[in-house]
Amino acid sequence: MPGGRLTQQDRLLIATRLTAGHGYAEIARELDRPTSTISREVTRNGGRAGYRAEHAQLATGSRARRRKSSAPEESGPATDAYGRDRSAVREYAELFAETMVETGLPRMASRVLSFLYTADAASLTAAELVRELKVSPASISKAINYLESLELVRREPDPGQRHEHYLIAEDIWIQAWRTSARANANWAGTARKGAELFDPATPAGERLERMSQFFQQLSDDMSGHGPDPEVAEDTATLLAALVHASRPLTSTQLSTALDWSSDRLSAALSAAKTYELFTDPLAVKTVAPDTYAVAVTRLSDAQRRALAPASPRARAT
Template identity: 85%
Template sequence: MPGGRLTRQDRLLIADRLAAGHGYAEIARELDRPTSTISREVTRNGGRTGYRAEHAQLATGSRARRRRDSPAAESGPAIDAYGRDRAAVRQYAEHFAETMVETGLPRMASRVLSCLYTADAASLTAAELVRELAVSPASISKAVNYLESLELVRREPAPAQRHEHYLIAEDIWIQAWRTSARANANWAGTARKGAELFDPATPAGRRLERMSRFFQQLSDDMSGEGPDPEVAQDVAVILAALVHAARPLTSAQLATALDWPADRTTTALSTAKSYELFTDPLTVRTVAPDTYVVTVTRLTEAQRHALTG
């Protein structure tokens, strides 16, 4: 029945479709259920890679028995202190965690971060996280240690209490941004060492050298060392001008044609050359002193001949 409880056969179908790479929306349409129902079912039972139909069936029965036997099941309100639907809040927290999982964050770390982020309390203890997520203390400890290493969560001792409290860093998303910038810089450094080892003149060396420049550029941009938006716009104009001219031009000729100051033209040209991995398939080349032309990459000689012949 649409909207009813998932059956064992429903869960077997979900497991089969997940293994085949189907998305939540596809599975939901096949079962005539809301996509959120499938997302919630998979998230609370191991996620895309860990979902098992029989385990999910047993776990659902166990949760139902705990709710039935709990005193809160008889008198607990469905609305929290702020007038929000508890089920909707929990569903959102699960969806929030699943979104982080899809970006590469480990599942338990995602669930802990989601729980902390959606809690009205300023912080939560390990015991509160264990109770809220229904997992072991060891799982919480491992997830918090991982999040601490990324500087996304910190722990503080509670005054006059033995328990530590976990809370989200005030600048959590800035910290995440910085962590990504550092990771890109590490990729760039590793690829640069490989390029030096293999020699940039070899195919492997060229590949690693391009990879190094790509990740270094990403790291610089994320660290605030890349070009500002106005320079990026100027690069696009320079590329368009050289494409339109279809012939080599000096920086002075470009400055005159675009009615730009010389330093603005020079900055745009040098930026375009340093960002060629991002302007691909258009690349600014120097064909003579202070003379530039746009070339198109990605085409073989045979393809070029076929297009112009």
């Protein structure tokens, strides 16, 4: 792993790339540094919106002088009780936190959750989190309250003591999955109300209706109500068959060609209709009673006309 401190030139490049909207990982690759080094540099010097190369350079020098003046005669051990490099462990915790930030979790909540998850202790107190993360008690309290609302962290009182212990929920990732499913269901419900208000026949109503269907399907899938994997595979095969045939086919023709029972075909047709947003740009359409064809859903009528084959007379001229 490349070592050494960031130079002023490095910081100028970071500031330029942040202004251009580049991500931490992209900047880290350009500087040949760990992503956590970049995220930590930006976080401690004003964040994405407030990062300034000159200020960061001056602040780093100031922190180095303070550490030098306050350093004890003998530094602490470079490894922990398990023989692991402390700096590498902390760097990994920052990377873990940054990954969660990129998925939408607030930064302080991400740092608290990352530290709890990578600590060997079964639980930590607010004072321990304040000391390790070097933030205020109020910041820890706000982050813990947020994580509790998501059921990712729980607190337990210490008998005979005033402080509380914070623990990672045993099924943390299952809880995160359920929380995400509930959020998708909320999006679906909100979009559905909008579609009813605007009328699905209008452009705005149609967009909201499709949004509602999309998030409802995500919620159903994450809640265990999605299609059986075999049915999903059959749906893909059904689409491939209709594309290959290049013509409408009846249920009997499809069942015979695919060597499927009528129930199996019916399940695939139903799934194709339900998951139309996920099979986009292809969709199965009923073109006549019990007759189906594949349609391309993304193109407008004008685009279809522009892409249509020219007539023999037009080609001749």
